[in-house]
Amino acid sequence: MSRKLILAVLFAGVATLFIAAGLQAGLEGSPDVITMENTEAFESHRMGIVEFAHTKHVEDFGYSCGECHHDDTGAPMDDITYEDEVASCFECHSEPGQPERGASKEEELEYYYGAVHQNCIDCHKAYNEETGEKTAPFACTQCHPRK
Ligand code: HEC
Ligand code: HEC
Numbered sequence: 830m831s832r833k834l835i836l837a838v839l840f841a842g843v844a845t846l847f848i849a850a851g852l853q854a855g856l857e858g859s860p861d862v863i864t865m866e867n868t869e870a871f872e873s874h875r876m877g878i879v880e881f882a883h884t885k886h887v888e889d890f891g892y893s894c895g896e897c898h899h900d901d902t903g904a905p906m907d908d909i910t911y912e913d914e915v916a917s918c919f920e921c922h923s924e925p926g927q928p929e930r931g932a933s934k935e936e937e938l939e940y941y942y943g944a945v946h947q948n949c950i951d952c953h954k955a956y957n958e959e960t961g962e963k964t965a966p967f968a969c970t971q972c973h974p975r976k
């Protein structure tokens with residue numbers, strides 16, 4: 830192989846690597862599995878980080894987007910797509926940290942902590958009650974892997 834050709838092959842290889850890295854960076858934002866690690870709501874994470882199987886809840890478990898996404902009046906947003914810019918829960922449930930012990934359900938909802946726990950756990954509990962099985966996670970370490 831001529832020196833020029835070797836350089837060209839090397840260059841193409843490097844370019845491919847860069848393109849692959851670029852694609853990977855793009856995929857990290859994909860909502861297929863969402864790494865729930867909100868650093869604005871929590872200075873640090875005491876618990877293991879929750880890997881939320883986002884599209885599985887739609888495709889395998891059959892829920893509509895509006896089960897979890899709603900507008901600023903709390904009305905379900907069923908017509909959104911994965912390409913839309915969707916507001917983070919924290920934009921509206923904007924208190925950082927954890928609510929006080931004994932806070933009411935409404936008070937808890939002001940917190941991102943309360944909003945996600947109520948959304949995830951209330952549905953899982955209702956589902957378990959309905960099916961009479963305990964397949965949807967409700968215990969801490971079923972969602973938060975042990976550190
Ligand atoms: C079971 C609950 C649930 C369902 C159903 C659901 N989502 Fe989500 N979605 C979430 C949560 C939680 C987040 C993360 C929000 C945050 O970080 O504050 C999220 C984030 C997103 C994001 C932002 C992507 C990202 O990487 O942060 C988009 C876009 C999105 N959802 C679209 C949809 C669409 C479209 C549907 C219906 C086809 C849908 N979601 C169904 C809970 C759900
Ligand atoms: C644009 C603002 C906004 C965003 C973004 C938002 N919420 Fe809400 N949420 C509200 C409002 C308003 C209500 C109604 C409050 C009330 O009824 O007092 C509400 C109610 C709720 C409730 C209680 C009622 C119910 O549906 O069970 C839960 C749980 C909840 N939100 C969780 C979430 C989660 C999880 C996310 C992110 C996936 C999210 N919210 C994103 C504004 C928002």
Ligand code: HEC
Binds near residue numbers: 945949
């Ligand atoms: C509207 C109902 C609903 C909501 C909201 C919901 N889930 Fe689920 N989730 C389910 C059901 C149903 C299953 C499946 C139970 C089964 O396998 O029989 C499930 C299963 C899971 C599982 C175990 C199975 C797996 O493949 O990952 C995890 C973990 C989970 N959910 C996390 C979450 C988190 C985190 C949230 C909130 C961000 C959430 N879920 C919100 C209904 C819901």
Ligand code: HEC
Binds near residue numbers: 875876949967
């Ligand atoms: C259905 C899934 C689910 C269950 C069950 C659950 N959590 Fe969470 N938890 C979450 C999600 C999602 C977040 C948001 C993490 C983020 O976005 O940073 C969270 C956040 C937290 C945080 C704040 C972040 C941190 O790590 O310090 C604490 C503390 C926490 N959970 C404690 C608990 C405890 C204690 C239990 C059991 C009583 C529990 N959780 C049960 C899903 C769950």
